Amino acid sequence: MPALFDKLGIAFQYPENWALNVDDAMPGAIAVTVTSPSGAFWSATMHPQQADPQDLVDAVLAAMRQEYQSLEAEPIRETILGHEIVGYELNFFYVDLVGTGQVRAVSFPWTTFAIHCQAEDREFTQFQPVFDAMTLSLIQSSSV
Numbered sequence: 001m002p003a004l005f006d007k008l009g010i011a012f013q014y015p016e017n018w019a020l021n022v023d024d025a026m027p028g029a030i031a032v033t034v035t036s037p038s039g040a041f042w043s044a045t046m047h048p049q050q051a052d053p054q055d056l057v058d059a060v061l062a063a064m065r066q067e068y069q070s071l072e073a074e075p076i077r078e079t080i081l082g083h084e085i086v087g088y089e090l091n092f093f094y095v096d097l098v099g100t101g102q103v104r105a106v107s108f109p110w111t112t113f114a115i116h117c118q119a120e121d122r123e124f125t126q127f128q129p130v131f132d133a134m135t136l137s138l139i140q141s142s143s144v
Helices: 053-067 121-143
Strands: 002-007 010-015 019-023 030-035 041-047 072-080 083-094 097-107 112-120
Touching: 002 019, 010 030, 010 041, 010 121, 041 121, 053 072, 053 083, 053 097, 053 112, 072 097, 072 121, 083 121, 097 121, 112 121
Parallel strands: none
Antiparallel strands: 002 010, 019 030, 030 041, 041 112, 072 083, 083 097, 097 112
């Protein structure tokens, strides 16, 4: 049974056995992160509506490039429930592991969300449907 987070203007479903953390330390933004027992995570950050989605994903990409010199990024554009999504597919090395992630951003009339998910490469395939379902539930709840 999925759990439901519905506070602070952010609503989405997530696996009930994942840990939830809310962070409002970033000025003008609120982030909600859920973490799997193995360390994979999905995070949604709510920004003001006027925030440019491409600027948001580019900022995440720049931060990731500073952290991981081996980072490879592929630009992505997709449409989910009629909303244009911009972002990147990410691959990088961390110690002896390969990390895989995604960063996406989408605007609504009242806010703009940046979404970031990440897992060790072998787990990413397992968690991809979970990440996609959380993103879809966020977009569905924000579209009403």
